[in-house]
Amino acid sequence: MPSLDGGPEQVNRGRNAPSAPLEAGLYLVATPIGNLGDITLRALSVLSGASVIACEDSRVTRKLLAAHGIETPMTLYHEHNAQRARPALVRRMAAGEAVALVSDAGTPLISDPGYKLVTEACAQGIKVTALPGASAALIALQLSGLPSDAFFFAGFMPPKSAARKRALAELAAVPGSLVFYESARRLAEFLADAAAVLGSRKASVCRELTKLHEDVIEGTLDVLAARYKADGPPKGEIVVVVAPPGAADAGQAADRLDELLKAAMARFTLRDAVDHVAAESGLPRRRVYARALELGGPQKEE
Numbered sequence: 001m002p003s004l005d006g007g008p009e010q011v012n013r014g015r016n017a018p019s020a021p022l023e024a025g026l027y028l029v030a031t032p033i034g035n036l037g038d039i040t041l042r043a044l045s046v047l048s049g050a051s052v053i054a055c056e057d058s059r060v061t062r063k064l065l066a067a068h069g070i071e072t073p074m075t076l077y078h079e080h081n082a083q084r085a086r087p088a089l090v091r092r093m094a095a096g097e098a099v100a101l102v103s104d105a106g107t108p109l110i111s112d113p114g115y116k117l118v119t120e121a122c123a124q125g126i127k128v129t130a131l132p133g134a135s136a137a138l139i140a141l142q143l144s145g146l147p148s149d150a151f152f153f154a155g156f157m158p159p160k161s162a163a164r165k166r167a168l169a170e171l172a173a174v175p176g177s178l179v180f181y182e183s184a185r186r187l188a189e190f191l192a193d194a195a196a197v198l199g200s201r202k203a204s205v206c207r208e209l210t211k212l213h214e215d216v217i218e219g220t221l222d223v224l225a226a227r228y229k230a231d232g233p234p235k236g237e238i239v240v241v242v243a244p245p246g247a248a249d250a251g252q253a254a255d256r257l258d259e260l261l262k263a264a265m266a267r268f269t270l271r272d273a274v275d276h277v278a279a280e281s282g283l284p285r286r287r288v289y290a291r292a293l294e295l296g297g298p299q300k301e302e
């Protein structure tokens with residue numbers, strides 16, 4: 001049974017123990033966000049080999065450790081004790097120990113504790129390294145169906161509507177998808193404020209990611225707000241991804257191009273249809289031509 005803050009000496013570190021002792025330093029270890037299998041071999045090896053695992057809630061982390069046969073002692077590091085616990089952790093690392101930092105789920109520091117521990121360790125010249133793994137923000141972005149080339153992780157918005165609207169207004173011009181963490185309880189209010197401030201953009205409500213009931217509901221912000229207001233809060237954990245400004249317009253323009261092309265290709269040869277649509281839409285001829293080919297070319301013979 002792992003002891004809380006049981007000190008550096010451990011005889012049995014379990015089946016994942018690394019063969020060589022870990023170098024002293026801070027290891028930021030990502031853990032699963034729902035599926036216990038979503039953890040890397042390197043993460044298991046570091047959790048086995050560390051002197052101590054700093055965690056938010058030992059009951060949560062103990063389940064993960066037990067599932068992988070890891071017996072490293074734990075110590076608590078969460079938002080309420082961080083200021084007190086940080087100097088002790090830094091002293092241990094400076095004295096040669098390897099400290100692994102985990103959060104309850106996902107990647108430490110991403111809407112979770114760890115930022116100040118990292119800056120303090122860096123300031124003391126202690127080695128800091130990260131072991132990548134699950135993060136709800138990135139998984140939601142992947143599944144959202146919204147542009148993933150540029151995005152802004154906004155984390156949790158303020159719980160009260162006035163402050164939330166002010167925070168949303170600051171994000172309105174960000175030229176990328178916006179990624180928010182939100183509680184299921186506040187989802188409908190959040191969506192309504194986002195619709196009021198950001199307009200009728202496309203959005204995806206990504207729920208229970210990596211878990212049995214994972215789902216992604218797409219719609220515009222106003223439609224989603226109405227849906228969750230009527231249905232009540234969904235069960236589980238939520239990430240909301242909102243399309244960049246103008247993406248809705250771009251989507252409408254693409255629909256309009258297809259409509260124009262289909263009509264023109266029913267009447268004209270390919271070249272004439274493309275000339276006609278390029279002139280009518282103001283879009284570059286090259287783009288119209290490429291889309292015409294994607295749509296299968298003209299129904300009419302050249």
Ligand code: SAM
Pocket residue numbers: 033034103105106107108109110111112134135136137180181182183206207208209210211237238239
């Ligand atoms: N550090 C974590 C990460 O890397 O994803 C996030 C921690 S934050 C305290 C918890 C929030 O992350 C939840 O309220 C929810 O918005 C989101 N989240 C975590 N797990 C999730 C999941 N399985 N499905 C959807 N959202 C999740």
